[in-house]
Amino acid sequence: MDPTGHMVLLEKITDCVKKLNRARLIRYNQSTEQVYPTDMGRIASNYYINVETMASFMSNLKPHTQEVMLLFHLAQATEFKQLEARKEEYEEMK
Numbered sequence: 001m002d003p004t005g006h007m008v009l010l011e012k013i014t015d016c017v018k019k020l021n022r023a024r025l026i027r028y029n030q031s032t033e034q035v036y037p038t039d040m041g042r043i044a045s046n047y048y049i050n051v052e053t054m055a056s057f058m059s060n061l062k063p064h065t066q067e068v069m070l071l072f073h074l075a076q077a078t079e080f081k082q083l084e085a086r087k088e089e090y091e092e093m094k
Contacts, residue, residue, distance in 0.1 A: 023055045053077045 002008065017035060021028040025041035037045075040047075044054045060073045085093060 019051060023051050024058065025051065025054060048079070050078060053079060 005089075015028070017028050020026040020041065024045055025038055027036040027038060029036075040054060040058060043049070044051070049057075056076065057073060061070060
């Protein structure tokens with residue numbers, strides 16, 4: 001029994017740390033339990049880019065990616081799902 005919920009919280013934090021480590025947004029040393037940010041993790045944090053989007057960018061975008069593919073992957077970002085077109089823009093999108 002865990003009346004304070006500390007074990008549940010610890011489990012959730014551990015799961016998040018492992019997920020960020022797999023996505024290469026942080027480095028996690030399991031033996032020392034130290035966490036280090038990566039450059040990509042800092043970028044994701046500074047620009048509010050979620051883990052799935054950064055993982056997609058990191059696996060699909062390379063230094064010589066063509067512009068059309070760059071725009072394609074950028075448009076696939078889940079962050080754009082929050083944006084809505086204005087009423088006057090609907091006709092342009094057809």
